Amino acid sequence: MAEARQVPEVAAPAVAQGNAAYAWPTHPTYMGTDVQRIDGPDKVTGRAKYSYDIQRPNMLYGRIVRSPHPRARVVAIDLTMARQAPGVKAALAVVEPNAILMFQGEEVAAVAAATEEQARDAARLVKVQYEVLPPLTSVEQAMSPDAPKVFPDGNVREGAAEETGDLAAGFKAAAHVVEQTYNTQVQTHVSLETHGCVCEWDGDKLTAWVSTQAVHGTREGFAQALKIPQANVRVITQYMGGGFGSKFAPDAQGIICANLAKQAGAPVHLMLDRKEEHLATGNRPSAYAKIRAGVSADGMLTAFDAQTWGTGGAGVGAGFPLPYIYQFPNRRRQHKDVYINAGGARAMRAPGHPQGCFITEVLMDELADLVKLDPVDFRMKNLPPDAPDARWRAYFPIAAKLFGWDKRHPTGDATPGPIKHGFGCSANRWGGGGRGSHAHCEILPDGGVIMRCGTQDIGTGTRTLVSIVTAETLGLPIDAVNTEIGDSLYPFSGGSGGSTTAASVTPAIRVTAVKALDALKAKVAPKLGVPPADLVASDGRLHARNDRAKGMTWKEACRTLGAEPIAVDGEWQPGLSASGTSGVQMAEVEVDTETGVSKVTRLVCVQDCGLIVDKLTAESQVIGGVLFGVNYALFEDRILDRNTGQMVNPNMEWYLIGGPSDVPEITAHLVDQPERGVIGLGEPPAVATAAAIANAIANATGVRLRSLPMTPDKVLAALEQQRAGGTR
Amino acid sequence: MDHPTPASRLVNDTHCANLRHKGMYVTATPDSREHDFYDAYDATVYWCTQTQKPLGPDGRPVHADHCKGGRGCCEH
CATH class of the missing domain: 3.30.365.10 (Aldehyde oxidase/xanthine dehydrogenase, molybdopterin binding domain)
Incomplete structure (x- = not known):
């Protein structure tokens, strides 16, 4: 080695x-032109082989037995009947008796059998005796003073307090103050291709076809967990169907798959189903912010005071940037990560940014209303100075012109009838170097x-970029280049x-x-x-x-x-790439005030990413990011039963995702900056969408929704509260 | 072909050898101006290579603040 x-x-x-x-x-x-994906024909004809599609001689199918309880002690695991079931070639316990399970879906045991059906049948024959323990099912419960201390170091992890300027002076200078609480939901990744792999041993060497965002990182992960040399592991990912930040390691199922394959002496295929995806492969944490913010009579931000918290389930990672982009000279913030008995968070497309953006941008519109300024004008007064990596002062006017922002009406669509229209805007920033x-x-x-490179194409078009540049x-x-990626035998790439x-x-x-x-x-x-x-x-x-x-x-x-x-x-050498992107989005919505249903009809995204390598795939990234944001704004929500802590919608029927009729008209206006070199684009367009939609709904209805997702029940409740005189 | 090991500003020699986070596998460049636009925040999600979960072998959450000397399951 x-x-x-x-x-x-x-x-x-x-x-x-x-x-x-x-x-x-x-x-x-x-470069900079519209180049079709070189693997497009392979994908649409089925020639492209994803990890799920891998077939090896004598291959078995693995199945994991998972805890049905959010918190439980394992009393005993009996594999006897499972081992005797038809077709079973391997069975193992993942945890020992007395282990404490901390979330629903935690791995307990596993089997491998000749067919998928036999593996499922055998998994049902694994007898696990649990002592069910009371779980923490919500942040409110976990943070209450009388909550049981479920996590050994406490249910809450306090973050460092941030304070800048003179808060008292800031509020003294304020002509108006907003005091509100905002929150965003837990969102799961919902990768179209689920997590999983096929593992095959040849002596002490392991080959794994893994749905991963990191062939080299996953090689290291297998080696570390199995205590074998990295040189003995080969990870292959020719094609993969999305990860959004959740696929950087072999994960529990990868190590289980390798161990089953070792025990059986045969390759094992172990891909998760949709329920397992929702329960055990990560999520974007929730975010809560109780904010007091001030603005001067002439529309300058003066003060910002926030207590924030959120949960990444049985793990940390619920931090988010706040306030986002806009310049509050006097500010204070105290954040807490809250542990509950649910699947842990993982990085998810711009970790923290959609939460911070939503909360800040909704607050910004509330402040703009108080000083009776147009939301764009108000933002322009409070943006940081223009710079190559911070170009909102240039992009707001571009977006406004493309969108027709001058046709925006004041908050609350005064036209008769139940269908109301509204405009909203927001901004985003990301690194991307x-x-x-x-x-x-x-x-x-x-x-x-x-051309060989040990990167991987996670659906973004990386294979095509390699061919274009070569x-x-x-x-x-372009078709004269043979691009070979997605294999840890190729030169290292992150x-x-x-x-x-x-x-x-x-x-x-x-x-x-x-x-x-x-x-x-x-x-x-x-x-x-x-x-x-x-x-x-x-x-x-x-x-x-x-x-x-x-x-x-x-x-x-x-x-x-x-x-x-x-x-x-x-x-890689310096001088060909850079870091720091900025963008602006504007959304138009149509809200049915009788049903509470909101529909995004139009969205303009002005976004930079340095030097554009492939305009077509870059625009595709923008469109995908915007759709991600539409789903975050209106549909997705991991819902836990408040009593049992079990997820009530671990599927794609009740965990809602937008369909074709929910896709708005999207204008992706990419700003080419060849002088900056190449900068990434995967995250930025997904950040600002939900905030722009939230502000558009408020502009349409005259009521402010401060909680994601903005489902019909929340819209109707806010309208009813307004009718009752309960909101401003 | 060499086999690089993950590097990170958040996980170093004082931390457990089994502690991981995404940033260790992504070859990013630090965004030096990030804090001109928002204050420091921590959205880092950690996991343990021995459990492949955000919980260590001892059942406690893993974190750069916890996974170092004094925790029984730490390996160096």
Whole structure:
């Protein structure tokens, strides 16, 4: 096993400082244009094989026995009957007697059998005796002074208090003060492809086909958990159907699958079902904020005082940025993470940001109403200074023009009839810088090109980006490049998360392709009588910069290699990518005040991401992010029974997701910033949508919803409260 | 091919070797201006490689503040 090394951290500037040797092309052929996904045909025809689709000789199917109770002590586990069931080849206990189970769905035992049906039957034959213990089922219960101390270190973890400026002076300067409580729900990831893998042992070497966002990270995770060398593990992810931050490790099911395969002496396929997904594979924590905020008579923010809390279930991670973006000079905040007996949180598409954005942006509209300012004008007065990584002052006017914001009416649609229309706006920010990727390029004597990188395409188009940058650099058609990714045998690349992949991978590909091209130029130059530095590659030819006729075709150039291909390694270098994105969204909604149903009809997103590599997949990211936000705003909600703590909607029937008729008209206006280099885009568009929708609903109905999701019952309740004179 | 181990500002040599969070696997660059737009907050979700859960082998939640010297299940 090679000596382990640490991946160094480096700071990325807001604007790439330039890298002359590998600079991005100034007049690209493909970059920044609409390039179709190279694997689109494979996906729509079913040729693309996801982990779920992997079939191995003599493969078995695994099934996990999970706790039905949110809190229980395991008294005994009896595998006898399961082991005797038809087709069963392996059975194991995951926990020992006396183990305390802390959430519904926690793994208790597992079986592997010849068919899925046999595995399910055998799982039902595992006899587990539980001593059911009273659970903590809500943050309110967990935080109450008389709550049982369920977690050994206490049910609440206090965060550090943040305080800036002079709060008393800030409130003294306020002409108006808002005091309200806001909250967001627990959202599960609902990846279309569930978590899971296929594990196969060959002696002491493990091959795992895993639905993961990190082939290298998952390799490390298997090795650490199984106490085997990383070099003995290979993780493959050719295609995967979404993870949204929840798939960075082998997880319990991965380790169980490997152990079942070891015990059975056969490959095991263990993919989770939808109920298991909801219960045990992570979620976005809830957020609560009790806020007092002040604004001066001329519309300047003066003070912000907040107590915040939230739950990530049986784990931490419920922090969120607050206030978000806008400048409160005097502010204080105290946050608490609350533990309850429910599945733990995991990173989820811009962790913390949708919560902080929703709470702040709804508050901003409330303050704008008090000072009788248009919401955009009010925001413009309180935004940070304009900068390359903070361009809201430029983007609000662009979005307003695209959207037709000047047609906005004051809060409360005064037109007759039950259907009310409204506009809302919001802003977002995210980092998105990457580093650390490596790649390997081969130019073959027959003209073939192979680019290998140990990244993975989690549905965002990374495979296509690798092909684009390689083809652009070598002057070849995109389909002339063989892009190989999704395998931990390929050069190291980090996990695909935090919107880092494009900024991490594309510079590595650029550097590697330039190096490979330089090697080919060195071979060809003497034959053409042109110095290597004067050769360029374009349109499938290698030729003199100022004399296109003085050259040869790509194939002719490669033929000069004889039997020895060019094989070069390259890695990410600074100067080709940056960090820090900003965006603005505006939404139009239609609210039926008789049914309480809200429908988003139109949404404009103005968003930057540095240098755009593929306009089509970038726009696709925006559209996907907006839909994510629509679901967060109106539909998704993990609901726990307040008495038993069991999830009452662990499916896709009652855990609501929008359908085709819920998709608004989306305008994705991408701002190209070639001077900044590449920046990631996965997270940013998902952040601001719910807030813009919430403000649009308030603009339509005249009532303010401060709680997500904004379901019909909440709309009707708010309208009823208004009629009763209960709200402002 | 070498085999890098995860690095993190939040998890270092003083912490348990089994403590993990997503940032250890994502090769991000620090967003140096982040705190110009919002104060410090912690949305980090941790897990233990031995349980693959946010709870350690001793049943207590895992966190960079907890998973270091003095906790019985820690490994270095």
